Amino acid sequence: MVQFFLESERVTELVTHLKGQKPVFAPHRKGRKSFAFERVEDAADVVLDYPRVMHSIRKFFLPPRETLMTFDLAENDFSTADVQPSDAIFFGVHSYDLGAVHRLDYNLGKGHPEKNYITRRQGAVFVGVSFEPDAYHFCGSVGIDPMDTSGFDIFLTKLLDGYIVEALTEVGEQLLNGLDLPAHEAGKPARGNFQQHIYLPQAKLNEVMAKSYDNPVWAETAEKCVGCGTCNLVCPTCYCFNVEDTVNIQATGGTRDRHWDGCMLREFTGVAGGEVFREHLADRQRHRVFRKFKYISDETGQPWCVGCGRCTAYCTAGISIVNIVNRLVGDYEKVAVTPI
Numbered sequence: 001m002v003q004f005f006l007e008s009e010r011v012t013e014l015v016t017h018l019k020g021q022k023p024v025f026a027p028h029r030k031g032r033k034s035f036a037f038e039r040v041e042d043a044a045d046v047v048l049d050y051p052r053v054m055h056s057i058r059k060f061f062l063p064p065r066e067t068l069m070t071f072d073l074a075e076n077d078f079s080t081a082d083v084q085p086s087d088a089i090f091f092g093v094h095s096y097d098l099g100a101v102h103r104l105d106y107n108l109g110k111g112h113p114e115k116n117y118i119t120r121r122q123g124a125v126f127v128g129v130s131f132e133p134d135a136y137h138f139c140g141s142v143g144i145d146p147m148d149t150s151g152f153d154i155f156l157t158k159l160l161d162g163y164i165v166e167a168l169t170e171v172g173e174q175l176l177n178g179l180d181l182p183a184h185e186a187g188k189p190a191r192g193n194f195q196q197h198i199y200l201p202q203a204k205l206n207e208v209m210a211k212s213y214d215n216p217v218w219a220e221t222a223e224k225c226v227g228c229g230t231c232n233l234v235c236p237t238c239y240c241f242n243v244e245d246t247v248n249i250q251a252t253g254g255t256r257d258r259h260w261d262g263c264m265l266r267e268f269t270g271v272a273g274g275e276v277f278r279e280h281l282a283d284r285q286r287h288r289v290f291r292k293f294k295y296i297s298d299e300t301g302q303p304w305c306v307g308c309g310r311c312t313a314y315c316t317a318g319i320s321i322v323n324i325v326n327r328l329v330g331d332y333e334k335v336a337v338t339p340i
Ligand code: SF4
Pocket: 224, 225, 226, 227, 228, 229, 230, 231, 232, 264, 311, 314, 315, 316, 317, 318, 319
C-alpha cells in the first residue's frame, strides 16, 4: 500500500478536495473541551486532534429521534418516511468508533434487518485518524488499536509535523485522485500508552462474567448511580429505542416516532399494568455491563464494548466501567483491585 505524507497545514486542502466530491462530516470544536461530528461547511473548522466526540457517528445512521411514518385516521392510510443513503464521507473517525459501527451492523442487520439504519449506512465512506489515548480510553484492552486501519477507506496516522495518508480501498484511492501528495519516506508514528486497562482478555472475561451474576459490585455501584441513562445515550454500541404514536388534537392523524432509549432508565422495562421488571439500579447496572461483555459476546466471541471511555467520562456519578469489570476480575481471581 502506497503511503503519502500530508503536512498538518494541508489538512484543510484535503478536506476541501473531499468536499468537492461528497458531503463531509467531521469533528468540530464545541466550547472549550467538547467536540461533535457535523457537516463541514468550512474546512478550516475541522479538528483532527481531539480525544472523543460526545456522540459517535452512530447518530447519522440511527438518529436520536426520527419519524417512522405518518398516518391518516380519516382516510385509514399511512406513509413511511423517505430515508436516503448517507452517501457521505465521515472524516477523522477514531478506530473504536468504526468498530462500534461494525457492531451495530451486526445487531441491526441480522434477523429482521432494520431498514432505515441499513439504508443510511449505504454510501458511507470512512476516513480514520489515529489518536492519543487519554485518561478514559481503554480500547487496547478490547482489541482495538489507535492505529487500527481495518474497515477504513483512507487512514491518517499522526506524525509530529503531519500525517501518513494511506488509501485502503478503491473508493479511498479514487477520492485521493487529483491531490498532489509526496510519498511518505521516513518517520514513525509515536505510540501513546493507555492509562486504563481491563486485566483479562475477552476469552477469559466470559468465565468471569458467567460467575458474576450475584457479585456485590452491582449493589455497591447502584448506591452511587442516579439512573440518568447518560452511559447508554453516549455509548456508540447501544441501539435500544422506544416507539411512540402521537395523534393530533382533532384525532384525524398523527405520527409514529422512534427515539433512543436506555436500559439504565427505570421506564425502559416498564410494561402494561405498571410492572417494571428491572426496578433496582443494581439489576440495571448488571444488565448494562452484561450487554457489553457477556450476552452478545457469548454469541460472537467479541466484547461489545469498544473501550471509548465515554460512559465513564460522562457519568454523572463518576462510575467507571473499567473499575466494575476489573473488580469482577479481581473477585474471580481472588486478588485485590481498584475500589469502585
Ligand atoms: S451515567 Fe452513571 S449515574 Fe447515570 S445511569 Fe449510567 S452509571 Fe448511573
